[in-house]
Every structure is written in structure tokens, then in C-alpha cells.
Amino acid sequence: MTTALVLAGHGSHISPLTAGLVWQQVDQLRAMGVADEVTAAFWKEFPSFATVLNTLAADEVTIVPLFTAQGFFTRNVIPAEMKLTGTGTQRDGRTIRYARTLGEHPFLQEVVRRRVEDTLKVIDASSKNVGVALIGHGTKRNPQSRAATEAQAQHLRDLHLAGQVVAVYLDDTPSIPDMYELLNTPRIIAVPNFLALGSHTTIDVPEAIGLEAGQMIGDVNGRMVYYTDPVGVDESLTAAILELVTQVGANLYPPKAGTMWDAFPTAGRDELLCAVHEQGEIRFGQLILTPSEVRVEGEFERTITTLDDLRDYVRTSPKFRPLSTSNDLPSGWRVLISESEMIHAVVETVYPGAVADWVAQRNGSFTVQTLNEVAKRQQGMFHQLEDFERTAEIVQRVCAGCARQPTWFNGHQGVIPCSEACNLWMSAALEIEE
């Protein structure tokens, strides 16, 4: 019996930090050796919710939604994309467990309390004169999305840490600027009830508060505002994830001292390593794989030695690349290979999920979903793409810059086939549809 963990997050087309928090946790869990395979899955990036299970060979998979609350994504989107039937799904001889969200674990309550207590020490004023604005995302599509932030706010009120506590929302009412009407204290602690330092917490929320990006303390219309880190940026996050995994009934191995090169998804790994050793050199997208190094073309500039450096470099140089297979990898780097499995780990880090598609094509098990099939299972706006009439035009515009072949559209397979329209593609299509 082999086990796998999937940390499911939102991802972003704007900021590398949103998925970055999830990948940090993946790296940590891989090094702890608690499961045979550990990976991430995202709504906006690769590997996608819909395809990540193809990358794993384990008989038992546990999915942990890294969201602050049960809401639209955890109740609607993830189950629809991953074809889950509840907390336990049996499919193709595999058990898939779906854990609760972080918002249902005491971890978040503890971090929120600590954020307020730590800031009160800095403020050094009577807590009666301090108000707390707990800032949630909220969405009008699902009233449940705000329930967790409201529950956190009530928990803070019960602790009597501050004179007043309100819950406000980025995408719902009361809005973030409403906190200045709702609170009458001269000092306000603003706690973003978000997990990551992504575009919402570094750009959208500070702007709505009236702070500059990066400003943590400021005078806004005569009120001192103290903006804290989001609640997911905390060392105890890994422990909370592991508890959620065991609570849903999954068995984990005792932690050991491994490295972040361990516990990668294994679908296609052995075949890829075999091909590299047999052929001496193969091209995989923009990567050149040999038994001694993985590199991209271009004048040699640097050797990268760690996987977190590699991920950071290929995702953000010279700017954020939300589509991992876009044809604009930074050039002139290499990773030296001392153990064969490292070749696969590098490919999986640069192109998450692509090895599974490569091997499925080679062994004849690769399947595609038409745009209509993908649109039909959508829970939100992408549903409008059913019977979309300008598919060829968007393929020309978006897929032309991608190392994958849009197999779902033209039947061509290439080295890395693409089984269905990705989130970036559908976002581009929706823009012209609206």
C-alpha cells in the first residue's frame, strides 16, 4: 500500500507567492518522508485540480485543501474538478480522502490570536482603545465563504483582547474601507484572514485599507493602522496539515530526516529516466535532459543546486510565469545530476505534472477533454464557455507560446501533450466572451 498527499491551493496569475506558500509546505513534507508521494494542485496553475491525480501512483491519496474556510472552492470547485463524492472516494482501485480545511482546525484561531497579542505589545496602549478588523475574502457566490471569518471574529470578541472586533471583506460587505465606520477606536489592527503573502494580501487589501504596498503601519485619515502578516505564514502550518490528514483517516509514515528531492509524484518517472539513459540526451519542452545534467539552452550563467532555488528562479525570472510550460524559461542555467532520480525531480519542478502526460502519450493511455466537456463541469464563470465559438483564435493566441501541444484541440501530441484547456486559456477566452 502506498500513500500520497496533495496540498490543494488557489494559485494565481499575478503573484508567485500564493502558490509559493503551498510549494513550501510540499517541500517540507517531502523532506519529512511522511508519504510516498507529495505534491500540490491549483485552480490557476499547474498541476491542475483536474489532472493532478494522474501524476500519482499511490493506492491511497489524501487531498488537503489549503483554504481558510469551507466555501465555493472547497465545496464546489475541487470536488467537481477531482470527481470527489465526499470525504472518501473509491475510484480505479484507489482510495481518495478529502480532508477538512485549515479553517476548521484550531491552528487558524491560534494564529489570529497571536497576531493580535503580538501587535498589542507593539502598540503599548490600553486594549480598550484598539479595534481589530479581521479581513476575509468573502464571495457573493457562496455565503459560506464569510462564515469562517465571522466565526474567527466572534472568537476574538470572546477573548476580550481588544475594545472592538469586526469582520470585513475584500469581495463582500461590509467592505474593507467600512472598518473605519464600524470601529471607533484610534488604533486598528488589521489581520488578513488569508493564507499566503499573495496579490490579495500584498496589493489589494493594503490598497483598500489605504496603505501603500509593503507598508505595515500607517496613519490613515487620523487612525493608526497596524497591518499584520496573513494567517498562513506561520511555522505551525505543517503540523496542522498533518493533523488534518490523520483526522480524515490516512496513515502516514513517522517523520524522518530526508530532503526535498524525496517523495516526488512517480507517474512516468522510471520511463523518463530510462529514456534519458538509453538516448543519452532528450529534449523535454525547453529542457535538455542528460544523465549528468539538466539544462536549458543559452549562454551558461549559473548552476542551481537546490529545488526551492530552482522553482523560485524558473517561476519568477525575469517576471512571474503563471503558466509553467510557457516558452519563456530563463536560459543559461543547469542542474548537475548526481543521482538519476534528480533528473525527474528537476523536470517535475520546472513543469509540474508534465511527465505524467508525456508517459501517458507513450503508453497510449493519454485522453483529452473537449472544451465543452471542461465547460460543463465548471461551477463558476467558465461555464459560459460551453459552445464557445472562437476556440481556434484563443488557441492561436495562448497556446502558441506554450511548450505543450493543445492536443485537446488539434489532436497533435508533441513531447508534452495537453489534455484540456488550462485556467489561463479559459481566462483569456472569457475575456473576449464577456
Ligand code: SF4
Ligand atoms: S491550453 Fe494551451 S496554453 Fe494552456 S497548457 Fe494547454 S497548450 Fe498550454
